[in-house]
Amino acid sequence: MRALEPTGLDEAMVAFAEVPEPEPQADEVVVEVDAFSVNRGETFLLAGPRPGWRPGKDVAGRVVRAAADGSGPAEGSRVVAHPPAAGWAERVAVAARSTAVLPESVDAATAAVLPLAGITAVRLLRQSGAAAGDRVLITGASGGVGHYVTELAAAAGIEITAVTATPERGERLAALGAAQVVQSVAEAKGPFRVVLESVGHEVLPATLPLLTSGGRLIWFGQASRQPSALNFFHFFRKPDQDPFAVTLEHFDYTRGERSYGEELAELVDLVATGRLHPEIGLRGDWTGAAEAIAALRARTVRGNVVLTTGEGA
Incomplete structure (x- = not known):
């Protein structure tokens, strides 16, 4: 064959x-x-x-x-x-x-x-623990995972801010329910309870000051192909402020309580009923x-x- x-x-x-x-x-x-x-x-x-x-x-x-x-x-x-x-x-x-x-x-x-990007999005949101009313930032949002996360989160009442390289790449995300679409982390209006980070390099440390104390940064990709460096002082919003506690987590989409088939059946149903595009x-x-x-x-x-x-x- x-x-x-x-x-x-x-x-x-x-x-x-x-x-x-x-x-x-x-x-x-x-x-x-x-x-x-x-x-x-x-x-x-x-x-x-x-x-x-x-x-x-x-x-x-x-x-x-x-x-x-x-x-x-x-x-x-x-x-x-x-x-x-x-x-x-x-x-x-x-x-x-x-x-x-x-x-x-x-x-x-x-x-x-649906499989890789969809399963990743479903499991990523589940690991994040984000619920209705929470504010979530996602970087590298114009790829397949970002589109699914945005639509699924918005439908659940989560306020999503999406970071994309250009305004044109963010138009569809806005249509899917993103509350804000920006072209850099510096433009994002925090604070956020959760950051979903997929770029790495300088982007990951730049998101830390945008988290609430007790917030979660979930690292699910490194599209830049460049490593990130964290500085002790990244955990201070400003030099005269107290440090704040955040959790930095690695995400592995292969780990889940349900099988891939069960996740896919849910995604297929969402598409068939017009709730996922x-x-x-x-x-x-x-x-x-x-x-x-x-x-x-x-x-x-x-x-x-x-x-x-x-x-x-």
Whole structure:
């Protein structure tokens, strides 16, 4: 079957290759892929790929082989799924517990952008403990996670301030319910009970003075690809003020009380009932994968990137 494999080249990071058909475990289904999402984090892995690794964590399509142990969706079911890798292919094996059945009202291309970004957003908000009336700041908000966090939080009565690189990239966030959209942390009007930080470098320490005492800074990404340095005096709002206590937490989306499939079923229901609107900034055929990856790495795409493999999307 055909699949996209890493080339190790900067100018065209993936290319088509013939690979073996997936060999599922007893608790895995085989999905014929109609569409898949390209996540920015995966594009960094393409720069120095591990031997034998193939990208692809977000897919939607149809089950062509049910799990041998009887778990999960039946053969013929339309599903969205979150495999650990290898989803940029005609077919992929996925744990049955990492799939959710799609209603006819949700197309494959829309569903394919739900897994990584959507699960991250749901679990991030859950870890934050933010509730109605709380003020939350999110940096790097114009990517897929930021759009989901903004809409889900606003629907829950949380006041979201979103930081984006340009006003144009923030327009959709305002439409999804962001109370304020700014182009830098310096423009944000604190204080905030929670900061959701995904840029790193100088941005992370700049958010600390904006927290309330007892607030939480949750670090869920480092889009800048540059490390952050914290200074002892970052924990003083001004030189003449008392220090304030905050919690700095790392976020790992793979840790959750529920399975990926349960999270996906919730996200699919939100989309089907019009309560969640995935932002697809680039949609194309998988023959244009190399160009789509370049656009995502250059941060010229607002929201998610989805590529289709055939007519099923």
